[in-house]
Amino acid sequence: xxxxxxxxxxxxxxxxxxxxxxxxxxxxxxxxxxxxxxxxxxxxxxxxxxxxxxxxxxxxxxxxxxxxxxxxxxxxxxxxxxxxxxxxxxxxxxxxxxxxxxxxxxxxxxxxxxxxxxxxxxxxxxxxxxxxxxxxxxxxxxxxxxxxxxxxxxxxxxxxxxxxxxxxxxxxxxxxxxxxxxxxxxxxxxxxxxxxxxxxxxxxxxxxxxxxxxxxxxxxxxxxxxxxxxxxxxxxxxxxxxxxxxxxxxxxxxxxxxxxxxxxxxxxxxxxxxxxxxxxxxxxxxxxxxxxxxxxxxxxxxxxxxxxxxxxxxxxxxxxxxxxxxxxxxxxxxxxxxxx
Ligand code: KG4
Numbered sequence: 607x608x609x610x611x612x613x614x615x616x617x618x619x620x621x622x623x624x625x626x627x628x629x630x631x632x633x634x635x636x637x638x639x640x641x642x643x644x645x646x647x648x649x650x651x652x653x654x655x656x657x658x659x660x661x662x663x664x665x666x667x668x669x670x671x672x673x674x675x676x677x678x679x680x681x682x683x684x685x686x687x688x689x690x691x692x693x694x695x696x697x698x699x700x701x702x703x704x705x706x707x708x709x710x711x712x713x714x715x716x717x718x719x720x721x722x723x724x725x726x727x728x729x730x731x732x733x734x735x736x737x738x739x740x741x742x743x744x745x746x747x748x749x750x751x752x753x754x755x756x757x758x759x760x761x762x763x764x765x766x767x768x769x770x771x772x773x774x775x776x777x778x779x780x781x782x783x784x785x786x787x788x789x790x791x792x793x794x795x796x797x798x799x800x801x802x803x804x805x806x807x808x809x810x811x812x813x814x815x816x817x818x819x820x821x822x823x824x825x826x827x828x829x830x831x832x833x834x835x836x837x838x839x840x841x842x843x844x845x846x847x848x849x850x851x852x853x854x855x856x857x858x859x860x861x862x863x864x865x866x867x868x869x870x871x872x873x874x875x876x877x878x879x880x881x882x883x884x885x886x887x888x889x890x891x892x893x894x895x896x897x898x899x900x901x902x903x904x905x906x907x908x909x910x911x912x913x914x915x916x917x918x919x920x921x922x923x924x925x926x927x928x929x930x931x932x933x934x935x936x937x938x939x940x941x942x943x944x945x946x
Contacts, residue, residue, distance in 0.1 A: 609680045609927060613920025614665065616697030617689025617717050619648045621660035622916035625672035626924050630728045632672035634910065634917040637664050646788045654692030661700050676708060683713040683923020685720065687940035694939035702935055713923035714933035721745055721880040722756055723925065724911040724918035737905050742874050744865050747881035748774040751818045753868045759925040765868050766816025773857050774883045776820035780827045780853055784842050794850045795886050801851030806830065808856045816868050823856055854888045862892050869902065878905035885912040
């Protein structure tokens with residue numbers, strides 16, 4: 607019998623629904639929220655209101671594109687956390703209502719686990735090259751920078767994580783002080799392609815274990831910029847490409863140094879990357895270089911899986927469904943960052 611899972615994601619500012627049948631993706635619909643652009647960041651109250659407006663049409667569209675009737679669904683997977691509470695509640699409540707009305711199981715998914723398991727999504731007509739357990743995953747987003755040892759779909763160990771800012775957060779903040787716009791990641795990425803990554807040197811952290819730190823880099827960037835602006839008020843205008851390239855190169859170097867250390871320490875050669883920052887071209891290139899130099903087998907997600915999406919929620923729900931790991935109707939959403 608077919609296993610058809612509807613996934614629902616509403617943890618931040620994207621409302622998304624996806625359908626996965628027997629591990630194969632049939633549809634993945636994402637509605638973004640442009641309402642936040644004017645504020646330079648996500649406004650939680652506006653986000654939850656937009657989710658409320660989007661959720662029904664987005665789910666409807668995902669089912670339509672998949673060619674699946676809701677009565678055919680085996681289970682409903684939803685992001686339970688972490689994320690913005692008001693945003694999460696829209697998806698959580700919708701998923702509970704739908705699952706109950708159809709009399710099918712509910713599957714709660716941790717958003718971060720979803721990012722990691724996105725590497726297992728299969729697409730009809732495309733050759734599936736899936737990671738084998740155990741593998742390492744570098745999870746890099748606006749809120750997280752973690753090295754995860756993935757032992758099974760439901761057994762993950764955090765080997766190292768940031769003790770202050772996340773990689774994406776540091777890039778976003780540096781971009782903001784340069785007046786480049788929000789979110790800074792894609793802007794820095796684009797500018798960096800035209801700049802010299804060796805033009806400037808910023809400080810790198812010295813932490814002995816597998817943890818990260820990005821606040822020192824951020825401070826070093828701000829102080830250097832302040833000095834350069836004293837001499838030349840148009841410094842940013844004239845050097846933004848080199849600044850972006852040097853900043854990106856430092857972030858990538860910090861990330862890869864620890865990842866390499868983890869791979870050596872745990873003797874693992876299968877290495878994946880996930881999360882919003884995994885869209886970064888400098889980071890993707892560094893992964894390819896590491897594959898050549900260290901014999902790593904690498905897993906780089908499709909761009910559509912780097913940002914928030916329900917496909918990754920549906921695939922995680924699919925694995926849980928096969929293992930009968932169902933969730934109770936009274937399970938609350940959680941906002942804090944955990945990996946469960
Ligand atoms: O995983 P994600 O979509 O969600 C949050 O954690 O909120 O990650 C968003 C982060 C932001 O910091 C954004 O600037 C960064 O991912 N990002 C990038 C790129 N695209 C998005 N950073 C560097 N290069 C990119 N191309």
